[in-house]
Amino acid sequence: MAIHASAPNKIHIAGEHSVVYGGLALIAPVELEGRRNSVELSVSESNEEEFVFSGDLGRFTIRPDGSQGGAEIYFPMAQCVRAVFEKTGFSLRGSGRKFECVLHYGGAPKGTGNSASIPAALAAALYRQLGVTPGEDDIFNAAYAVDNIYHGGKSSGGDVRAVISAGPLLFRKVFANGTASFEYRNVGLRPPEGAELLLADSYKSGPLANTAEQISTFARRHGIAKPPAELPETERKTVTAPFDAIVEKMEKEFAAGGNPAELGRLFDQNHRLLAESGVSSEGIEECVSISRQNGALGAKLIGAGGNGGAVLALCEKKGIPKIRKALAERKFAAYPVTFSQRGASVD
Structure with a gap:
């Protein structure tokens, strides 16, 4: 019998890029019109001992000797599989089993944590298939191993923590003595009364921006020449302080009694x-401009940015249809988003 598992996407409400260097971030698990990334995992007895993963971008295989073949875009997913197999003591070689996993992509655009969400769902399914109840850190570690590769070795860990959580988080990556740890707490965020969030996909054409390259661009613009863990504290504060100030103000306004106009201004800042x-792009700037011209209270890029990056707009609920229509007329898809109350789990 196939096992179905899913995970929400995530949005960086504020703090993206800065969070890589120890800045504060407000991150939330989200669903786009109720959709999540999901996987369907089945196992059969077979002489073909392999793990096969199929998704909208192709198919890749892990063989008993650990080698891989197929769609290279999915190769990092092998780290999730290996992490679960190692944790559970399972070996593909000699198992007489064939694993087949099919990804049902939820459709969320770049910048919404797909590289964290998909392996988190896969990890949940694998642990269930192998009869092991994982702790939250087990799912985190398996998904982080994948997300970190897609982020060029500089993942903050925030995306993964968000997609395994049941609500928005205030998150920080803490560096000390050359090592990193994670601090986070649940925060009861919600849009101010009468306001809602709209997520726009800025992609039109051309290659999607690479997350690792966007992180490098941010570093160059800020004169950062060292890896995050090696950055002196004074330089770290110089980079993160302007972003932290916005995060702290946003947290106060992201409440039922918050001021929507002020929150919109913080989005713009x-x-x-x-x-x-x-780390913006022509498409992102166009989405921001269209949203603002048609009544959005504020709009900002989220995630790594670059070509095909996502835009989050704070809107009056009654104004969403107009903004969505204006974006659609310029060939930009947009979706109302809600905070998810369920992290990565078996369905």
Whole structure:
């Protein structure tokens, strides 16, 4: 019998890029019109001992000797499989089993944590298939191993922590003595009364921006020449302080009694900081402009940014249809998003 598992996507409400260097971040698990990334995992007895993963971008295989073949875009997913197999003591070689996993992509655009969400769902399914009840850190570690590769070895860990959580988080990566740890706490965020969030996909054409390259662009713009763990504290504060100030103000306004106009201004301020850091794109700027011109209270890029990056707009609920229509007329898809109350889990 096939096992079905799913995970939400995530949005960086504020703090993206800065979080790589120890800045504060507000991160939330989200669903786009109720959709999540999901996987369907089945296992059969077979002389072909292998793990096969199929998704919208192709198919890849892990063989008993650990080698891989097929769609290279999915190769990092092998780290999730290996992490679960190692944790459970399972070996593909000699098992007489064939694992087949099919990804049902939820459709969320770049910048919404797909590289964390998909392996988190896969890890949940694998642990169930192997009869082991994982702890939250087990799912985190398996998914982080994948996410870190897609982020060029500089993942903050925030995306993964968000997609395994049941609500928004205030998150920070802490560096000390050359090592990193994670601090996070649940925060009861919700849009101010009468406001909602709209997520726009800025992609039109051309290669999607590479997350690792976007992180490198941010580093160059800020004169960062060392890996995050090696950055002196004074330099770290110089980079993160402007972003942290916005995060702290946003947390206060992201409440039922918050001021939607002020929160919108904070969205705009955050976007300007990111654009000045070189991580925006023509498509992102167009989405931001269309949203603002048609009544959005504020709009900002989220995630790594670059070509095909996502834009988050704070809107009056009654104004969403107009903004969505204006974006659609320029060939940009947009989706209302809600905070998820369920992290990665078996369905």
